[in-house]
Amino acid sequence: MILAPAIMIFLFTQAADKIGKATEVTKSNVTLQWSIILIIFLPICVGLLIFGYYAFKGYYEHLPETSAEITDY
Amino acid sequence: MSNTTKPEKGMGFIIGASSVGTLIEWYDFYIFGMLATIISKQFFPEDSGTSALLSTLAIFAAGFIVRPFGALVFGRLGDLIGRKHTFLLTLILMGGSTFCIGLVPGFKTIGWAAPILVLVLRLIQGLALGGEYGGAATYVAEHAPANRRGYWTSWIQTTATLGLFLALGIILLIRQGQGVEKFSGEWGGWRYPFWISLLLVIVSIVIRMRMSESPMFAKVKAEGKTSVNPLKESFGHRANFKMVLLALFGAVMGQGVIWYTGQFYAQSFIENVCKINFTESRNILLIAILFATPFFVIFGSLSDKIGRKWIMLLGMLLGICTYFPIYKSFIKWTDPANKREMVDASKTTTGPAIGAVDAKDKKKMLVSIKYDSVYTDGAVFTFTKFDTLHFTSDYTGNTAQIGYILANKELPSKMDTVLVKAKAAAGVVLPEGISYVTVEKKSEKRGVVIEKSLDSNTYWWMIFLIFIQVIYVTMVYGPMAAFLVELFPTKIRYTSMSLPYHIGNGVFGGLVPFLGTLIVEFTKTKDNPGGDPLAGLWYPIGIAILCVIIGAIYLSNHIDDDVMD
Numbered sequence: 001m002i003l004a005p006a007i008m009i010f011l012f013t014q015a016a017d018k019i020g021k022a023t024e025v026t027k028s029n030v031t032l033q034w035s036i037i038l039i040i041f042l043p044i045c046v047g048l049l050i051f052g053y054y055a056f057k058g059y060y061e062h063l064p065e066t067s068a069e070i071t072d073y
Numbered sequence: 074m075s076n077t078t079k080p081e082k083g084m085g086f087i088i089g090a091s092s093v094g095t096l097i098e099w100y101d102f103y104i105f106g107m108l109a110t111i112i113s114k115q116f117f118p119e120d121s122g123t124s125a126l127l128s129t130l131a132i133f134a135a136g137f138i139v140r141p142f143g144a145l146v147f148g149r150l151g152d153l154i155g156r157k158h159t160f161l162l163t164l165i166l167m168g169g170s171t172f173c174i175g176l177v178p179g180f181k182t183i184g185w186a187a188p189i190l191v192l193v194l195r196l197i198q199g200l201a202l203g204g205e206y207g208g209a210a211t212y213v214a215e216h217a218p219a220n221r222r223g224y225w226t227s228w229i230q231t232t233a234t235l236g237l238f239l240a241l242g243i244i245l246l247i248r249q250g251q252g253v254e255k256f257s258g259e260w261g262g263w264r265y266p267f268w269i270s271l272l273l274v275i276v277s278i279v280i281r282m283r284m285s286e287s288p289m290f291a292k293v294k295a296e297g298k299t300s301v302n303p304l305k306e307s308f309g310h311r312a313n314f315k316m317v318l319l320a321l322f323g324a325v326m327g328q329g330v331i332w333y334t335g336q337f338y339a340q341s342f343i344e345n346v347c348k349i350n351f352t353e354s355r356n357i358l359l360i361a362i363l364f365a366t367p368f369f370v371i372f373g374s375l376s377d378k379i380g381r382k383w384i385m386l387l388g389m390l391l392g393i394c395t396y397f398p399i400y401k402s403f404i405k406w407t408d409p410a411n412k413r414e415m416v417d418a419s420k421t422t423t424g425p426a427i428g429a430v431d432a433k434d435k436k437k438m439l440v441s442i443k444y445d446s447v448y449t450d451g452a453v454f455t456f457t458k459f460d461t462l463h464f465t466s467d468y469t470g471n472t473a474q475i476g477y478i479l480a481n482k483e484l485p486s487k488m489d490t491v492l493v494k495a496k497a498a499a500g501v502v503l504p505e506g507i508s509y510v511t512v513e514k515k516s517e518k519r520g521v522v523i524e525k526s527l528d529s530n531t532y533w534w535m536i537f538l539i540f541i542q543v544i545y546v547t548m549v550y551g552p553m554a555a556f557l558v559e560l561f562p563t564k565i566r567y568t569s570m571s572l573p574y575h576i577g578n579g580v581f582g583g584l585v586p587f588l589g590t591l592i593v594e595f596t597k598t599k600d601n602p603g604g605d606p607l608a609g610l611w612y613p614i615g616i617a618i619l620c621v622i623i624g625a626i627y628l629s630n631h632i633d634d635d636v637m638d
Binding site: 004006033036040047048050051055065069 | 138580584588595621629631633
């Protein structure tokens, strides 16, 4: 749960740092690269956050042994 | 409810038919990566160097990134209309888009339309692949008896590596048959592997048309129990969604990075960092893959006996512990500083050089000089230094003398002395007493191309270390299909297993070459222009560490006897 926000902050600071340091020539390329990275990894971080929440709540202490445990909503 | 006694009659055909299509899809997908360097030259403006390569890798990565969306689209279709028809559709899409990539004219002909078209076709490839694997793995697993599920599905796992093998083999054959120059031209041989795909896909479609629907899905459908909304049932309910997240973070993301490091990053590293020549670097990978591929089946089969979890996690752990020593060895073995040259000509050798007048600018001359360094261990490293020279005035191109004094063979940044005497063009008035035009500005674009041919001993050690990495791949990937199939119920299996699989492999794994290259770029400074070549390994190692921790704590080693429900 803590890891996911930490990764998000790391990604944002890295993106700001690298885009800020880029020269005029490379700026568009660097911005594009970091946009791709952020677009991809931020939703995954949200997934990791939810995973952390489930783990924290103990939802993984019992894993389903039959499909009925999954499909009986 | 166990189906352990289910007869295995016909499994050969089921495996064969499923595998051929999957293998071809992987082949289609890989040829793009294999030809990234040529593609970057053909579809991007000249002189953009690393940025063109990065852009190509980005397009390559786009194909991976879009895979999870393909998993959602085709996974849903597979759970609604059936496995067979869905993966027939994905095969047609994949083959068609691959063939079309081979038809796109280069940047010189259609400008920016070229990379845009390639990107669109690459996205279609990625979408199709996103739907393919889940279908094939589900289809085979739903036919296989429970006590042999790991064994049978591991055959599907071999297709990814065999697809790479096929792609490499075909590219090498065409390249050797045509020669490097013809192969790399705008309409050269590099396009043939894309065109060959059409033929392979037609064969595969014919085979797949003969397949029947998965018996489990057919049963579920006959009973009217198919899912009405597979996406909602897969991701909208906590009971299933938590398993999707566990599959992703506890198994598949680690498997993805181990796989792409062992096969793609390894090849990219020995070619671009170690500078091993094109043919040798690919031969090394081909041989390593050939010897390691049977281990997919061995580990798949073993997972039927001892469970899937610890085999997969051990594969990741071994990767974490050994990647740095392995890649350090690659650098050490190919560094000229660690070898003894038979004739020391590295400092001040004047050799024959080739000069060519620039077609547009008669004051420019392109010079290049090629040196072979032979070492006591039998290795031969070829250095081709090139430079663009400016002259004080136009000249005829009838160069009387070109000399080259190398300051340093390997580094383009080291200034070389170029001695040139060129005859002035007609009408050019030269100062009194001077009969040749002279170099005004010594250098414009210096560079060096290094191609290393290894000695036999190093060559086999390299194969061994890549073989070791592919063994890790077989450990994490061999049991994976069975593991994923067992996590989810039949009616939403295609959707539920496809998404984590393609995020893990497509995003985490597929981005290994791109992010690895990018991380190395970040380490480049003025004092260290080459950066830290090993820095790119931190990405796969970091992801694998996280995955091992999550997997060890939360995954179950239980083998599900019944996947019929």
